[in-house]
Amino acid sequence: GESVGLHLPTLSVQEGDNSIINCAYSNSASDYFIWYKQESGKGPQFIIDIRSNMDKRQGQRVTVLLNKTVKHLSLQIAATQPGDSAVYFCAENQGYSSASKIIFGSGTRLSIRP
């Protein structure tokens, strides 16, 4: 079965608030995780990634946290905007190389309230 999963299928956030999307994984040997955003009718779009030698990584308005002890990672989106509405997937890269296959979690749909 899948080694990556999500706690909640949907998340509704007030515009301007921060969003936190959670993800659990089961394989303690996993060492490379990626967050993707998928808008309706499109392919997944890379947001941010993190390797197991880090516990935090920041991008533009996004932060990924990795807790290897409890095998959990999260994606934080600051000042959520209407354009952030999408389905967010955490994914495990099954190998050290970026050319390795990726296994997706079940996804969280983020909706923004005006």
Place this chain on the structure above:
Amino acid sequence: GAVVSQHPSWVICKSGTSVKIECRSLDFQATTMFWYRQFPKQSLMLMATSNEGSKATYEQGVEKDKFLINHASLTLSTLTVTSAHPEDSSFYICSASPLNQPQHFGDGTRLSIL
């Protein structure tokens, strides 16, 4: 940036026909590409790994004679759904990785079998 292109973006065909979907890496070479299938409101499920110049590697439960993959050049992989039936209707997505970069995904092909 790196772009992965799929064609066609949408196709409708009669049951029993075969359909070919193309995946191209537009500004980089890819010895490995990946094919995914996504049903409505579900996650992406990896179908197979397409290897340039050699046979594809299929995930467990995916029929290799049903889903033919050809990776004849470093920028093109094709997926042919043979003798398609309504249950094959889905969103098919490919991905490829430029050197030392995360996987980039195409915008998918929506296949509808009547």
